[in-house]
Amino acid sequence: MDVEKVRRQLVAPVRIFIVRSVTFVALLAACSGGESPRSDTPTGGTLVISVGGDPETLLPPIATTTTAQIIGDLVYDRLAEIGDSLNTVGDSGFHPRLAEAWEWAADSLSVTFRMNPRARWHDGVPVRSSDVVFTYRLYSDSLNGSPYAVALADVDSVTAPDSLTATIWFRERSPMQFYDAVNTMSILPAHVLGNVRGPALRSSPLSRAPIGSGRFRFVKWSAAQSIELAADTANYRRRPNLDRVIITIAPDMNTALARLAGGEADMLEQIPAASVANIAKDTSMRVLLTNGLDYNFIQFNLSDPGFPSRAHRLFGDRELRRALTLALDRASIVQNAYDSLADVAIGPTVRAYPTTDPSLRQLAFSRDAAIRTLDSLGWKDSNNDGVRERNGVRLEFSLSVPTSSKARVAMAELIQEQFRRVGAKVNIDALDIPAFVDLQNRRRFDAVIGGWHVEPSPGGVRQTWGSRGAQTSGSNYGSYRNSAFDAQVDSALAANTLEERRSHFSRAYQIIIDDAPAIWLAEPKRVMAVHKRIRTVGLRPDAWWANIAEWSIPASERIARDRIATGR
Amino acid sequence: MAAFFVRRVLQGIVVVALVATIVFLLIHAAPGDPFAAAMEDPSITESVRQTWRHAYGLDRPIGEQYLRYVANVFRGDLGFSISRQRPVVSALADALPNTLLLMTLGLIGGFALGISVAVVQVRHRGKALDRILGGVSLAFFAVPDFWLALLVLVSLTSWLHFPIGGAVDPVMYDFLTPWGRFVDRVRHLFLPALTLSLLYFPIIARHQRASLMEVLPSEYITTARAKGVDERTLIRHHAMRNALLPVITILGVAFPALLTGAVFIEKVFSWPGMGFLIVSSIQGRDYPLLTAAVILGAVFVVVGSLLADALYRLLDPRLRDER
Numbered sequence: 004m005d006v007e008k009v010r011r012q013l014v015a016p017v018r019i020f021i022v023r024s025v026t027f028v029a030l031l032a033a034c035s036g037g038e039s040p041r042s043d044t045p046t047g048g049t050l051v052i053s054v055g056g057d058p059e060t061l062l063p064p065i066a067t068t069t070t071a072q073i074i075g076d077l078v079y080d081r082l083a084e085i086g087d088s089l090n091t092v093g094d095s096g097f098h099p100r101l102a103e104a105w106e107w108a109a110d111s112l113s114v115t116f117r118m119n120p121r122a123r124w125h126d127g128v129p130v131r132s133s134d135v136v137f138t139y140r141l142y143s144d145s146l147n148g149s150p151y152a153v154a155l156a157d158v159d160s161v162t163a164p165d166s167l168t169a170t171i172w173f174r175e176r177s178p179m180q181f182y183d184a185v186n187t188m189s190i191l192p193a194h195v196l197g198n199v200r201g202p203a204l205r206s207s208p209l210s211r212a213p214i215g216s217g218r219f220r221f222v223k224w225s226a227a228q229s230i231e232l233a234a235d236t237a238n239y240r241r242r243p244n245l246d247r248v249i250i251t252i253a254p255d256m257n258t259a260l261a262r263l264a265g266g267e268a269d270m271l272e273q274i275p276a277a278s279v280a281n282i283a284k285d286t287s288m289r290v291l292l293t294n295g296l297d298y299n300f301i302q303f304n305l306s307d308p309g310f311p312s313r314a315h316r317l318f319g320d321r322e323l324r325r326a327l328t329l330a331l332d333r334a335s336i337v338q339n340a341y342d343s344l345a346d347v348a349i350g351p352t353v354r355a356y357p358t359t360d361p362s363l364r365q366l367a368f369s370r371d372a373a374i375r376t377l378d379s380l381g382w383k384d385s386n387n388d389g390v391r392e393r394n395g396v397r398l399e400f401s402l403s404v405p406t407s408s409k410a411r412v413a414m415a416e417l418i419q420e421q422f423r424r425v426g427a428k429v430n431i432d433a434l435d436i437p438a439f440v441d442l443q444n445r446r447r448f449d450a451v452i453g454g455w456h457v458e459p460s461p462g463g464v465r466q467t468w469g470s471r472g473a474q475t476s477g478s479n480y481g482s483y484r485n486s487a488f489d490a491q492v493d494s495a496l497a498a499n500t501l502e503e504r505r506s507h508f509s510r511a512y513q514i515i516i517d518d519a520p521a522i523w524l525a526e527p528k529r530v531m532a533v534h535k536r537i538r539t540v541g542l543r544p545d546a547w548w549a550n551i552a553e554w555s556i557p558a559s560e561r562i563a564r565d566r567i568a569t570g571r
Numbered sequence: 572m573a574a575f576f577v578r579r580v581l582q583g584i585v586v587v588a589l590v591a592t593i594v595f596l597l598i599h600a601a602p603g604d605p606f607a608a609a610m611e612d613p614s615i616t617e618s619v620r621q622t623w624r625h626a627y628g629l630d631r632p633i634g635e636q637y638l639r640y641v642a643n644v645f646r647g648d649l650g651f652s653i654s655r656q657r658p659v660v661s662a663l664a665d666a667l668p669n670t671l672l673l674m675t676l677g678l679i680g681g682f683a684l685g686i687s688v689a690v691v692q693v694r695h696r697g698k699a700l701d702r703i704l705g706g707v708s709l710a711f712f713a714v715p716d717f718w719l720a721l722l723v724l725v726s727l728t729s730w731l732h733f734p735i736g737g738a739v740d741p742v743m744y745d746f747l748t749p750w751g752r753f754v755d756r757v758r759h760l761f762l763p764a765l766t767l768s769l770l771y772f773p774i775i776a777r778h779q780r781a782s783l784m785e786v787l788p789s790e791y792i793t794t795a796r797a798k799g800v801d802e803r804t805l806i807r808h809h810a811m812r813n814a815l816l817p818v819i820t821i822l823g824v825a826f827p828a829l830l831t832g833a834v835f836i837e838k839v840f841s842w843p844g845m846g847f848l849i850v851s852s853i854q855g856r857d858y859p860l861l862t863a864a865v866i867l868g869a870v871f872v873v874v875g876s877l878l879a880d881a882l883y884r885l886l887d888p889r890l891r892d893e894r
Contacts, residue, residue: 056851059654145622148619148622148626149619150619153616201626206658210657211656225843227665227841227843228737228843229737247742249742257721257724261725265728267742437602437856440603441603567742567743
């Protein structure tokens, strides 16, 4: 099983970040060794991936869907690519891409990238440093509304001293400056986009027919049907092993599963728990399990939904929140909703981060302890209706949940029952996604079952659980504020060593676990089904598709569609 | 007659304008906005969302947005789809032909099967075959569309190896001969069109049977029977012409379905048509796309009812002089 391999990757030690200046020669030796041509791996074959929906656009700076991200990462290259360890501190583990080497300035306020002179756009034009300058402008231009511009806030400018040298200048030093700048930008062709900006960017030809420099090139997009990519056989990093990657759209999960079973698709990126057993029985398929970057939780609104300046009638009380946390048997809830395809979440983080200590102290399930605490807080069921009261206020609240997530809806029902047993009444409010998000954004809820998909960097916790995110425009919808937590997160993000980071994050996570502004529920794994003839390598938790160019199909196992000579 | 149609066209324009206004206001009043899904991503800040809202004019008062929309529609600009990042016209132009093709075949199949079943039932009225076919019609009438679609998908794709969804084979299509491409298209079209036909035929069969049973006791039928016309000719050539009139009304009602499609059928068979486009634009609060699709639907309703009226007048001379 590939799970063990992934786990090994996740716990691999990450090198300590040291601000340094190195010579080009030394770096060339260290960085350019990347991917040398492998003559032993057979080339050819077609990989058909089934996804749930069309991307909205294929222009990386404004694309937000996973499908767009998959295609963007296959068609476009970055200057360098994050390693499998997902280290985001310094440049440790980063692989050269369009930049064949890079050099830090002595003060660490700039990094100079040496472009690979062999890199070409798919239309044959050489990739040059002016493309890097252009890309930075495009991402950071507020008129373009790129959601990723915020990650470039620390970048002061990008310059091109010559056609093969690009320098990124930073406003201040930070451990993640390299990751923020490099991981954010997929380098775009200046000669194709020209001076297009603002709303016109969305209707530019590149939005639907990308021209990149990655190992796959775009072939065609049949709306709501499929998107086809083909091997860039003359790519500067060697042609990919596969000839073609076809992404087919199947909005209905039953159809997607039927396509997989019928051999029309080779891969489904996320299969429902109920279908895992059936797929596992299929001798032509493999089920792959990897740690994901998602976690979900019950988020309490600590502010009154009607009067945000006031504390919530129930959840303003830390001890009540802790009592409710004790009342939930999270292990059984997660087991019921996900079977073995999720772990119990341990806090506002995921196990895939090297900065996460999975042994954080939890508020362990104890119904008796919950009942004792509620009693001691004065919550009593004086009228024997099964619901506790205190000073005329009933222990009753709404729990909003998005209907798009069957697992969350299932968990809501189990939670309702478990809270009932300690005298708390939960009214489930199932909403479609736009209505659910609107409710969160306006802070008009008692409690929600929320979920976050996090990036490789753990820094997002500042926005989702920190005081800064508690502002009206932030993503800390429950309005949790704790300056000690904020300070530990800030220290973690400023730390230059993994040990130091991990230590500060652990303290921050412990503070928030003890404060219980949320009950951490599940950390779902990514469950994929892949045809056995496909040899997968390097399934990264943040982007399983990152190494598709290295996937292969042995010649002896190829089927009809693998043998098509595309001639493109 | 001409005055009647002019009046109906004018009424139609008012209906379309009203529908457009109502749907515009309703979709804007629904909770959430087109960027709601993006709010699930903590990296997308409020300032970015504001930039997006500004780019699409969603930060303007609703009245101004409406007036701008109306002005643009009169200029032939239906707007820019937010969820698909392309002009609405272009998104509709991709989906509409697929839906028209599928629904036309579904309707033709449904009408042909329904009328045939009704004729057989009437010829064997009161006998076992009549009751069996009536029961079969009722069973298909009662089956939910998504359930029937899944049943057809699972059974026929595994037994008869029909392709599972989509309009063409995305892997092989470009490498097929012209004849191979035609066959591929037909194979992909067969299951969704069959499912639609099976869903439509009970309605037609039941109406057609009732209508034929109503016509058969007529004096002109009795006269024809007395002249020795055989039962088959009697039903096909004498009774059918009058008995078709009520079914034509159903055709008028079914015509708008040509546009809106069958949502579940399109979803189950991954058919890239209008039904799924409309549903996803509601879920994604894609205001311009949804409003344009509904306007188009309203136009189809108006045109459908006009066509039904015209056909009625063509087949029933008594109506031609009606004002």
